[in-house]
Amino acid sequence: MSVFVNGKEIVISTGKNTILSLIESYELNPKLVIVERNKEIIEKDNYKSTILKQGDHIEIVHFVGGG
Amino acid sequence: MTVIDRYSRQELFQPIGKLGQQNIRNSHALVIGAGALGTAIAESLTRAGIGKLTIVDRDYVEWSNLQRQQLYSEADARDRIPKAVAAKKRLYDINSDVEVVSQVMDVSIEEIEQLIIDVDIILDATDNFDTRLLINDISQKANIPWIYGACVGSYGLSLTIIPGETPCLQCLLDTIPLGGMTCDTAGIISPAVQIVVAHQVTEAIKLLTGNQSSLRGSLLSFDLWLNQSSSIAVDKMKKEDCPSCGNIPSYPFLDKAHSTKTAVLCGRNTVQIRPGKNTTLNLEKLALGLKPLGQVSKNDYLLSLTTGEHRLVFFTDGRVLVHGTKDITEAKKLYHQFVG
Ligand SMILES: [Zn+2]
16 A cells, blocks of 8 residues: 655555654654654544545644744 | 835845735744854844844853854953854944844743743744743744754754644653753754744745745754655644643743753853842942952953852843853852852
8 A cells, every 4th residue: 555645655564554653764753753644633642443445635734843 | 226225136036026025024023042053143134124123142252152142242251242243243343224132141930921922033042941932932922933953062952832733842852951951062053043034034034924734844953974864744743731831831931930040051061150130240249358368350341250260240231141060059159259
């Protein structure tokens, strides 16, 4: 299965098909990201239970502190 | 070309025009932080002809800053000039028409309450979330918009926060990132800084010239190296029970119980210690006392003492930066050893 993350198509392996596993695959802290799926913002509490579907458009923005 | 033509290209840009230029001229921007973002923001606003610009920073110029902190020169690094002082000097050279106020200080509750007086917009150029959450609260309390910007590596992001309209930083972040998690161990390339600043300054100019309808309205991020960018409409994330912007705000970060007297500086192997009360250090006197204890050097703004593997830098406002440690306890011990 493949999804689009910030405009780039990536392949998702079975068993790693939740929003949470996607966030973790980028080594990001789930508490410091905002995630949108097909133009809908996903609540942080639902990262684990939200299953990715073929062709989903995901936007991930993570907060950093530097400046 | 004469001085009259100075802003002609900006005035020709139709959404700004002569009226917009006048609005910019009548505005006061507060830039918190004079590092990579702060120097670029300040230069851009100064060239744009802002009426008044206040720039605040707690640190001094070092060689590792010169790669991206565009207002500083080798002389500033060699002489360890406080960033706010060096920035003001360069900004005056660029546009002597702009009233630049520079403050060498650590921004905490009392400081920010003074700094925001008569300010139209706050530009975030800090390197930590403690200060950003302080900005977030005062922005809501005093009804002043602020523009968040941050970057690390080749990545950056920005968000415009308008009290009463958009969600605030607290709405988006239910966890406060700890200091250590934000430290820039990944380095930074200068173009990433410039992109964040381009977004921050453009949003600021839209706000100051009455072009609210052109504001971006989204949380934006990019990674220049990975050739990615992202934009999320966050307007629905505004929380009614937000402690900063909700119906019954408590402004938790303006609560004195939260103010910190010590801080580990981002990626610097340095601890900052603030004295409890407002004090003024007499650097001449201090130099005499410290000479027997190590190698002392000073300029008009600070005194540096090298002793063993540590270097302590004393500012006239009583702050001390202890270089060579990330351990607050060790830093405090050294501090008390030298200033009692
Ligand atoms: Zn809020």
